[in-house]
Amino acid sequence: MNSVDSLTGFLNRFGCFHTAMRLAAEATGNRQTFAVIWLDLDRFKQINESFGHLIGDEVIENLATRFRPCVIGRAEISRVGGDEFVLLAPGFNREQAFQFAVELAGIVQEPLNIGSLTLRPTASIGVAIHEPNEDPLTLLERADHAMFAAKSKGGNNIVCSGDEPIPGRLGISLAREELSIESAMHEALETGGFSLHYQPIIRANGEIEAVEALMRCKLNGENISPMKFIPVAEKTGVIIRLGEFSLLQGAMHARALQDAGHETKVAINVSRAQLVSPAFTQALHAALLCSNVRPGLIELELTESLFMDISDTVQQNLKEIIATGVGLSIDDFGTGYSCLANLKDIPASKLKLDRAFVTVLPEDRRALSVVKAVTQLGHELGMTIVAEGCENQQQIDVLLEAGVDAIQGFFYAKPMPDSELLIWLKARSNKI
Amino acid sequence: MNLHAPTPTAVDQMVEKAVIDLGIPPCPAILNRFMAEARKDEPDYQRLASIICSDVSLSASLVKTANSPYFGARQRVRSVNDALVILGLNIASRAVAGIILRKSFPTVPNMERFWDASSRFARVSGWLAQRFGSLELAPEDAYTYGLFRDCGIPVLLKRLPSYESVLHSANNETGLDFTQIEDAVLPTNHAIVGCVLAQSWWLPEEICLAIRHHHDRSVLAATTSPPPLLSRKLVAVTQLAEHLVQQQLGISRTQEWGKLGASCLNLLDIDESQMETLALEAAPVIAADE
Numbered sequence: 001m002n003s004v005d006s007l008t009g010f011l012n013r014f015g016c017f018h019t020a021m022r023l024a025a026e027a028t029g030n031r032q033t034f035a036v037i038w039l040d041l042d043r044f045k046q047i048n049e050s051f052g053h054l055i056g057d058e059v060i061e062n063l064a065t066r067f068r069p070c071v072i073g074r075a076e077i078s079r080v081g082g083d084e085f086v087l088l089a090p091g092f093n094r095e096q097a098f099q100f101a102v103e104l105a106g107i108v109q110e111p112l113n114i115g116s117l118t119l120r121p122t123a124s125i126g127v128a129i130h131e132p133n134e135d136p137l138t139l140l141e142r143a144d145h146a147m148f149a150a151k152s153k154g155g156n157n158i159v160c161s162g163d164e165p166i167p168g169r170l171g172i173s174l175a176r177e178e179l180s181i182e183s184a185m186h187e188a189l190e191t192g193g194f195s196l197h198y199q200p201i202i203r204a205n206g207e208i209e210a211v212e213a214l215m216r217c218k219l220n221g222e223n224i225s226p227m228k229f230i231p232v233a234e235k236t237g238v239i240i241r242l243g244e245f246s247l248l249q250g251a252m253h254a255r256a257l258q259d260a261g262h263e264t265k266v267a268i269n270v271s272r273a274q275l276v277s278p279a280f281t282q283a284l285h286a287a288l289l290c291s292n293v294r295p296g297l298i299e300l301e302l303t304e305s306l307f308m309d310i311s312d313t314v315q316q317n318l319k320e321i322i323a324t325g326v327g328l329s330i331d332d333f334g335t336g337y338s339c340l341a342n343l344k345d346i347p348a349s350k351l352k353l354d355r356a357f358v359t360v361l362p363e364d365r366r367a368l369s370v371v372k373a374v375t376q377l378g379h380e381l382g383m384t385i386v387a388e389g390c391e392n393q394q395q396i397d398v399l400l401e402a403g404v405d406a407i408q409g410f411f412y413a414k415p416m417p418d419s420e421l422l423i424w425l426k427a428r429s430n431k432i
Numbered sequence: 433m434n435l436h437a438p439t440p441t442a443v444d445q446m447v448e449k450a451v452i453d454l455g456i457p458p459c460p461a462i463l464n465r466f467m468a469e470a471r472k473d474e475p476d477y478q479r480l481a482s483i484i485c486s487d488v489s490l491s492a493s494l495v496k497t498a499n500s501p502y503f504g505a506r507q508r509v510r511s512v513n514d515a516l517v518i519l520g521l522n523i524a525s526r527a528v529a530g531i532i533l534r535k536s537f538p539t540v541p542n543m544e545r546f547w548d549a550s551s552r553f554a555r556v557s558g559w560l561a562q563r564f565g566s567l568e569l570a571p572e573d574a575y576t577y578g579l580f581r582d583c584g585i586p587v588l589l590k591r592l593p594s595y596e597s598v599l600h601s602a603n604n605e606t607g608l609d610f611t612q613i614e615d616a617v618l619p620t621n622h623a624i625v626g627c628v629l630a631q632s633w634w635l636p637e638e639i640c641l642a643i644r645h646h647h648d649r650s651v652l653a654a655t656t657s658p659p660p661l662l663s664r665k666l667v668a669v670t671q672l673a674e675h676l677v678q679q680q681l682g683i684s685r686t687q688e689w690g691k692l693g694a695s696c697l698n699l700l701d702i703d704e705s706q707m708e709t710l711a712l713e714a715a716p717v718i719a720a721d722e
C-alpha cells in the first residue's frame with residue numbers, strides 16, 4: 001500500500017501509523033520514549049473556501065517546504081489529513097517535544113504570500129509522549145485529543161496530553177460534535193441555511209390565536225435538529241444573531257400574512273442573551289421599521305431561562321417592548337426556573353404551559369390539577385392560557401375543560417415553512 | 433368562507449408588490465437560490481447562470497460588474513457564464529447581493545446619489561484591501577461591506593419623516609458619535625437597522641458586526657474583542673475610502689474622519705505622509721465610473 005503523500009512527499013496516514021507501530025515497538029525494547037506532535041492549521045477551511053483548493057494546496061506545499069529542514073534527522077513527518085501533520089520524534093521527552101512544537105508554531109506563522117495577499121496562518125498543536133507498552137493507536141489518539149483541546153482554546157495554542165483536564169472520550173466526542181455544529185451554523189448563517197417554520201396555535205372556538213415561529217437549520221440537504229443547534233448557539237453567542245434574524249423574518253412574515261388577508265399574530269422566541277442587552281429594543285424597532293408590520297401582530301415568547309435573574313436592563317426592555325405595542329408571552333411555564341412571582345413581575349398577556357403537563361394527560365390527575373390551578377390564576381391576571389405539545393383529542397378535551405384557551409401541537413398542525421402555512425391558512429379559512 | 437382568498441402565487445406577487453411599496457428588501461428568493469447552489473461542494477455553473485439569467489437586469493449588471501476595471505478581467509466578458517468564471521463564486525455572490533440590494537430600494541427619493549456614493553466607497557475599499565495585502569482583508573469583503581455599510585439609512589428615510597433632519601445634524605456633528613445623535617431622538621439607528629438587514633441577507637458575521645459598530649469610536653480604538661479585528665479593519669478601510677473620495681470629489685461631506693480618522697490610520701498602520709501618496713494612487717480608482 002502506498003504510504004507517501006503525493007502533495008508533500010511526506011508519509012501519509014497509513015505510513016504514519018506504521019511508523020508509529022515501529023517506533024512504539026522500538027521504544028518499548030530500548031526503554032526509550034518518543035513523542036507524537038499533532039499539528040492542525042487553524043481556519044484552513046476558510047483559506048480553501050476563499051481562494052479555492054489550488055491555493056489551499058499551495059499553502060500546504062509551502063508549509064511542507066518550510067517544515068522539511070527543521071524536521072530532517074529529528075522526526076518522521078506525515079500529512080494525515082488536508083491540513084493535519086503528525087510528527088513522530090524518537091527520544092523526545094515532554095519538554096523537548098514542547099519546544100519542538102513551539103518551533104513548528106513559529107514556522108507556521110511566518111507570512112505566506114499568496115497572490116497579492118499575505119497570510120499569517122496559525123496552528124493548534126497537541127503533544128503526547130509514548131508510555132511504556134502503550135498501543136500506538138491510543139497514543140496517536142491522545143495527541144489528536146490534545147490538539148483538539150488546543151483548538152477549543154481558540155486555536156494558535158499548544159497542549160500536552162495530560163497537562164490539563166482533557167475530557168474523556170465521551171466529552172471529546174461531544175465537544176467535537178459541538179464544534180462541528182458550530183461550524184455548520186456559521187456556514188448556514190452565510191448560505192441561507194436557517195429559516196423559520198410556523199406552527200399554528202388554535203383557540204377553543206377553532207380560530208387561529210397565533211403562529212409560533214420556530215428556527216430550522218438545513219445544511220447541504222441535511223436538517224440539524226434545534227435540540228442540537230440551539231444549545232450550541234446559546235453557548236457560543238450565535239443565538240443573538242439567530243434571534244435578530246427571527247425578529248426580522250418573523251415580522252416580515254407577519255406583514256406578508258397581513259397583506260395576504262390573514263391578520264395572524266406571529267410569536268417569535270427571544271433568548272435570554274438578547275433580552276439582557278440594552279440594545280435589544282433598538283433591534284426590535286429595526287425589525288418593526290423594516291417590515292412595517294402592525295406591532296400588535298407580533299408577540300415575543302420569553303424563555304424560562306430568562307427568569308434566572310430579572311435585572312434592571314431586562315425590566316427596562318420589557319417595559320419598552322410593551323410600549324411598542326408588541327405582546328409578551330411566557331414560554332414553557334411550570335418547569336425549570338419559572339415561578340409564580342414571575343407572573344406578577346412580567347407584563348405578559350399570555351402564558352404557555354410546558355408540554356410536560358400535557359403529555360401525561362389525560363391519565364395523570366395530579367398534572368391536571370396543576371393545569372387547572374395555573375389556568376385559573378392566569379385568568380385572574382388577565383392572561384390567555386396556551387397548552388403546548390397536544391397530540392390527541394383526549395388531551396385537548398381535558399385541557400379545554402380545564403379552561404385552557406388555546407392549543408398548540410402536532411394534533412392540529414406541525415411546524416411548516418412559510419409557503420405551506422399560507423396554503424394551510426387558506427384551506428382552513430375555506431372550511432370555516 | 434372567503435372565495436377570493438389569494439392563491440400562493442398571487443400571495444407571492446402581493447408580497448413582492450408590498451416589498452416594492454415599502455422599499456425594504458428581505459433577502460430575495462433569487463439570492464437564496466444562487467447562494468444555495470454556489471455553496472454546494474460542486475456547484476453547477478450552468479444552473480448558477482440560469483438563476484442569474486432569470487432576471488435580465490441582474491444578468492446585465494453582473495456582466496457589467498465583471499467588466500469593471502476593478503475586477504481586472506483581461507478579456508471582455510460577454511455572458512453571465514463568463515462573468516461567473518472570471519469573478520469566482522465568492523466575489524460573484526457578493527456582487528449579486530450588492531446589485532440586488534441596490535435594485536431593492538427603487539422608491540426612496542434621491543437614492544441614486546446615495547447608491548453612487550456607496551458603490552464608490554465599496555470600490556475604493558476593495559482597492560485599498562488589495563493595495564494593503566498585509567491587512568489580510570479579502571477585497572470582496574471590503575467591497576461588500578462598503579456597499580452595505582449604510583443600507584440602514586434608506587430604510588429610516590423611508591419610514592421616519594423626521595430622519596432627514598436627524599441625518600443632517602448627525603452628518604454635521606463634530607463632537608458626539610454619529611449614532612449618538614440618532615439615539616437621542618430615535619428608537620433605533622441606521623447602524624443597527626443595517627446590521628439586522630445584512631444578517632437577513634446572509635452576510636458574514638464580521639461584516640454585520642462592522643456595520644453595527646461603524647460609528648463607535650470606543651469600539652474602533654479597542655484592542656480586544658468584541659468585535660473581531662477583521663470587523664474593525666473593515667470599518668477602518670471604508671472610512672479611509674470615504675475620506676479619500678470626499679477629499680477628491682468634494683461630495684457627501686461628513687465629520688466622521690475628524691472623529692475616527694486617527695484610530696483608522698492606526699488600525700491600518702498608515703501615517704499622514706503615506707496618506708498623501710495613497711491619495712494620488714487612488715485618484716484613478718476614485719474617478720472611475722461603475
